[in-house]
Amino acid sequence: MPSSPNWLVWALLSACFAAITAVLAKVGVKGVDSDLAMAIRAAIVAIIAVPFVMVAGKWSNPLDLQPRTLVFLALSAFAAGASWVCYFRALQIGEAFKVAPIDKFSVVLVAVFAFMFLGERPSGRDWAGIGLITTGLVLLALRR
Template identity: 30%
Template sequence: MAQWLIFGLLAAVSASFVTIFTKLGIHHLTPTLATSVRAMIMAVFLVIVSATKGDFGHLKELVTYKKDFGFLILAGISGALSWLFLNIALKTGKTWQVAPIDKLSVVMTVIVSILIFQEEITLKGIIGVILIAAGSLFVALA
């Protein structure tokens, strides 16, 4: 099995638990506080992982590659907004309906990757994206 597929599946499993654990842990908190706590825990965890791997020796590259750093800032803001909106939706909605709508990000990512990165997609890929969109909507609006 290809390495990208293994890590992609691990990401999907991890993301699933994020949604489940958030739903379990958000009962008595505001979505904003829950998102902040989760972000702090993730930051501490990832700093420990980066420190263990010796990644902080590459911090000077942030200055060298300003454009990359700018995009990482935008990615961080987008991720924070995504988590916040997900937490707001989970606070008031049913997990089984919120999760598929959140996964419409897959469809949006494919469309943007075709438009911006000029990535090619096969007919099977197009059909798959349409099925993801339709499936997400069918489940969420059931």
């Protein structure tokens, strides 16, 4: 699958929205159980996502998808839900400026898992960047 040059714009927008999400969630989780806060967020995402797909004219019957596709999307949803539960608990008890970057250790893990399971081969330069991300995360995680 060839890479479109637009991927960088979408990735940067994703990072911006993720940053805004962390700050808003940190404020929103104050005084409420983190699991309830996560469930409210998930419900709102669903309420927004389904009409968005429909208005964009991209809706099709999910049951028409290949079973393998549905299984992997379901597994991805379970992993996302587990991630959100952990993220909201961490935000409730930790500082957002530390929690969010540590959560992004997923960037490093994606590279490792993509190498191991998808056969993707990052270049030496890519691995150097991944190493720098790891170094930064270690510095954030270390206690003074």
